[in-house]
Amino acid sequence: SQTIHQWPATLVQPVGSPLSLECTVEGTSNPNLYWYRQAAGRGLQLLFYSVGIGQISSEVPQNLSASRPQDRQFILSSKKLLLSDSGFYLCAWSPGTQVIYFGEGSWLTVV
Amino acid sequence: SQKIEQNSEALNIQEGKTATLTCNYTNYSPAYLQWYRQDPGRGPVFLLLIRENEKEKRKERLKVTFDTTLKQSLFHITASQPADSATYLCARMDTGRRALTFGSGTRLQVQP
Numbered sequence: 001s002q003t004i005h006q007w008p009a010t011l012v013q014p015v016g017s018p019l020s021l022e023c024t025v026e027g028t029s030n031p032n033l034y035w036y037r038q039a040a041g042r043g044l045q046l047l048f049y050s051v052g053i054g055q056i057s058s059e060v061p062q063n064l065s066a067s068r069p070q071d072r073q074f075i076l077s078s079k080k081l082l083l084s085d086s087g088f089y090l091c092a093w094s095p096g097t098q099v100i101y102f103g104e105g106s107w108l109t110v111v
Numbered sequence: 112s113q114k115i116e117q118n119s120e121a122l123n124i125q126e127g128k129t130a131t132l133t134c135n136y137t138n139y140s141p142a143y144l145q146w147y148r149q150d151p152g153r154g155p156v157f158l159l160l161i162r163e164n165e166k167e168k169r170k171e172r173l174k175v176t177f178d179t180t181l182k183q184s185l186f187h188i189t190a191s192q193p194a195d196s197a198t199y200l201c202a203r204m205d206t207g208r209r210a211l212t213f214g215s216g217t218r219l220q221v222q223p
Contacts, residue, residue, distance in 0.1 A: 032209050051209060059210075090154050098143050100157075100210075103154055104153060
């Protein structure tokens with residue numbers, strides 16, 4: 001069966017520091033991969049999605065970036081965090097169908 | 112722009128009653144609508160998908176309807192239980208990209 005792993009689960013970072021969140025999917029190949037963000041009490045906002053290695057579509061042109069160095073690996077990065085980057089970050093995958101499957105999420109607090 | 116809206120932020124009902132949640136969409140008629148459940152601090156979990164040519168879909172105590180005239184989907188939980196308390200999200204796949212747009216969610220609280 002397929003599983004998705006996302007880490008770290010929680011992190012507290014100072015303003016201006018870099019960020020790296022990592023996500024891997026097991027048990028499938030060539031998945032569509034996604035990063036969503038959920039601010040406190042808010043809905044899910046799509047940040048990036050990828051349909052293949054090196055193919056990244058950006059929905060939010062801010063100080064975040066994403067990379068897909070391997071088929072089942074998706075990384076969310078920032079060079080300098082802002083306070084507004086705080087939130088709940090969710091990696092997700094899809095086999096190409098309508099349904100997507102989420103990881104457990106990463107809580108980011110920027111202080 | 113293609114919007115999907117869940118107008119009720121919260122819904123409180125008594126155990127045993129039927130919960131009905133509403134999802135409305137504008138400007139574009141999606142071929143599918145989906146419903147997810149999200150517990151606090153967790154990722155959303157897929158529940159049901161309904162196609163535009165399906166009027167109704169059922170799974171155990173869950174029922175989803177899709178009304179293309181009203182541009183609305185209703186999500187029902189019958190014989191609700193306190194364990195059904197969670198946030199429920201509707202979502203649709205956007206044209207031109209393979210990603211879901213979610214509504215803001217309705218927080219359901221079932222009182223024992």
